[in-house]
Amino acid sequence: MKRKQVLFEMPYFFWLAFFVIAPILLIAYQSFFNIRGQFTLGNYATYFTSATYLRMTLNSVWYAFLITLFTLLISYPTAYFLHYTKHKQLWLLLIILPTWINLLLKAYAFIGIFSQDGSVNQFLTFIGIGPQQILFTDASFLFVATYIQIPFMILPIFNAIEDLQPSYINASRDLGANNWQTFTRIIFPMTMSGVKAGVQAVFIPSLSLFMLTRLIGGNRVITLGTAIEEHFLVTMNWGMGSTIGVVLIIAMFIIMSLTGEHKKKGRKHND
């Protein structure tokens, strides 16, 4: 019986070992070597003393924060109203559909839409505003990044809302709460797990977006992903690239622990 269980666990163990732990260890290991292959802590020293990298980190966090915020602001109401629509599975499918399309294709589609001769500018010209520079702006970058991330936020939130027993909402109404109070005090806190999962699914990848920063942001938006790409593909300084990778992995763990489940602290009543 015991041996059988071990046998069943083996594939998962190997999977974890080879595809999760080993790559992380390799990245960590690589980060301790300089460009000449000598062991060094210099990469970390460089990272934490370089205004460029720190500012880039700040940039990354800031843009990832904005993307996550906008994604959440759009996704939560969408998921909420989706829950009450008639053909919600169909609508959900339509929302998920864009994720089936390659990211690069979507980016090029947006280039077509946002370019000087694109449909948006044609519309602006039509209504008399005249063509505007849309591509290569922060706004367009945030717009496209948000668009791409939305399904990953909607899905967990939608599932959390679906899982919410209607009796909680009834109970809240029954106890005197109006719709808004019910939402803020019951529905939102109780679907927090979905929000957290969504934030994790969006924030962490957003930290290291690099294709969009170039295609839509025209490299006017620089994130850590840009630096990693450069170190691996241009300067061939894998050590430095790995160092940034390690920083991102640590950032990921921080986000996970911040958004993870906490044991609720006891509260004191003066009784």
Added chain:
Amino acid sequence: MKKLVAAITTILVFCGLLAFTSDRLAKSQVKSQSNTLTLYNWGDYIDPALLKKFQKETGYHVSVETFDSNEAMYTKIKQGGTSYDLAVPSDYMIQKMKAAHLLVPLDKSKLHGMNNISPQFRNLEFDRHNQYSVPYFWGTLGIIYNDKTVKASQVQHWKQLWNPRFKDSIMLVDSARDVMGFALIRDGDSVNTKNIKQLNAAKKRLDSLTPNVKAIVADEIKMYMIENEAPIAVDWSGEASEMLSQNSHLHYVVPSEGSNLWFDNLVIPKTAKHYKAIYAFLNFMLKPENAAQNAEYVGYATPNEQAKALLPASVRNDKQFYPDAETMKHLQIYNNLSPELIGTYNELYLEFKMYRN
């Protein structure tokens, strides 16, 4: 559950069919392994008709694999496990591969037609006496402009890019060496400078160019320029020739004060196996008629003088892609820099990209 099984079965059958067909196709093309030459090349960088012709003439089949950056190619060859017979690195990369002992010297006795190559493209610093490389194509870095909004006289020199009237108008190719390079040339410095002061000055220069920079992009530059997204771009001549062929309002300028001159040369990596085929191919490509056909297909400038003579006059006299001798004198070739110096170039370039005023 039934549906799932059906879906999985469909996918598996589909994959099986594809694998079978591709296997059959591959077999029908390749008679035997020893008859095959593997060329590791940039994407769409050789006329496929030439490969057919080569096979007809010599019986060797050419299988082409592609890369999209010198560094990616370098890593792959260095890591081993490949069996490329020929590769097409750029100048500084040839130097680097040489230093890393990744290249096999050419056996000149087996090579015919090197004299077809223009003397000015032979015996260059990155490969003295062409010990390792046969010139394939060459080109420059320059300015592409759209004559609808920009006059030719406004973009003859690098420093004109800093003109305030070009606010938010310029697209730069996303390459540290090239962008740092034109900033260095603007100040009269070498594109290979090791002087950190000059580099810092160049970076400062670039910072002040920021208001004029619309975007820093890669291959997409072509598409953007063709679609009039920006009036000015800094890009390589090969890319420029493609843009020009699709938008008659575009023109290409190599500033006379200097620019980068680059080469893509054929080399034999140490992974090579089929030497007979390799020399047959090198000699085949050195033949003027073949080099000319390839140049017409690819659109880049050929270093083969005899081949150039075979090209239409409109092409070979085009100052945009075959600059005059005076300009050629001022062009600079990238040297392979130390990894630290490359790091510095890239660091400064990254800082420039992050610079916001």
Added chain:
Amino acid sequence: MSKPIITLKHVYKNYGDTNVLHDINMTLEAGKFYTLLGPSGSGKTTILRTIGGFVTPSSGDVLFDGQRINDLPANKRQVNTIFQDYALFPHMDVYDNVAFGLTIRKTPKEVIEKKVLRALKLVQLSGYEDRSISELSGGQQQRVAIARALVNEPQVLLLDEALSALDMKLRKEMQVELRDLQQRLGITFLFVTHDQEEALAMSDEIFVMDDGKILQSGTPVDIYDEPVNHFVANFIGESNIVPGKMLSDYRVEFVNKVFECADAGMKPDENVEVVLRPEDLDIVAPDAGKLVVTIDTQLFRGDYYEVIAYDDDHNEWLIHSTNPTKDDQRVGLFFEPEDIHVMRYGESEQAFDARLETYED
């Protein structure tokens, strides 16, 4: 008779073509314990939700204290509900759950604290303020739900299958406690259950429902003793129901014998159903019985023996006997004329009550 607090007048509820509630009329007086009893799907929860404000009737009126409240949203009604799954908010501790209604009403903090602690004391959960909901047992969760509702001082408390999630022993305890609580607080309870024992034990008045209709209402004793029809008789307690014929007033024939009974007001020779409760049947010597049966099986139920016997016409008889019997023994069954309850086919509660008026007293 105290004044009615909740009145339902001709309430109907349809979902598309399905009739969930059919002409519901009921009056709840202040300070009484009412039970809606019926099988699942009979509409009892729908009535509760109509009063709670979660279901709007298709037609008819819901009155609270004489005011029509059909369109008043749930959060504005002075009734509170205990949900079947309690619906305690898992992200709040016990204190916050109980305080929820008061916080919504912006009650001062000190008042909230005083009321919450009092409510918790009332349900014997003092000291559990900081517990999280998941740490509580089912019975404790039930009490928190009650405290959470009571703290708002509702005039009517609606309980939706409130005890069904508890085990038997706890359920019995909570029945006593709920009844006790209701009597101490003096507010109206409307309790929904499908468990007839629970209904009989706790209620001042029971509404028996089936298929969206109220079949009969009355005190537990009335309903038990005088079920209006086959369904009620079967649903409330155990019964022997046999077809019969009303020969004339106070004379009924069943199993081919004529018996004296206490019912009247029917047509001569009308076909009827006769109910005999198993505990009303006494086992006597064969010659002393009004019927002679053969014992088939018996089960010991603790406080009585459940005996199944057959008469010579193969009618089955269920008997609750205090003394054991022997299998295959022939015994007599004795019962008084008052133990026979005669039901007319298709008689409504109103008609039943009216008929009773004609010959009682």
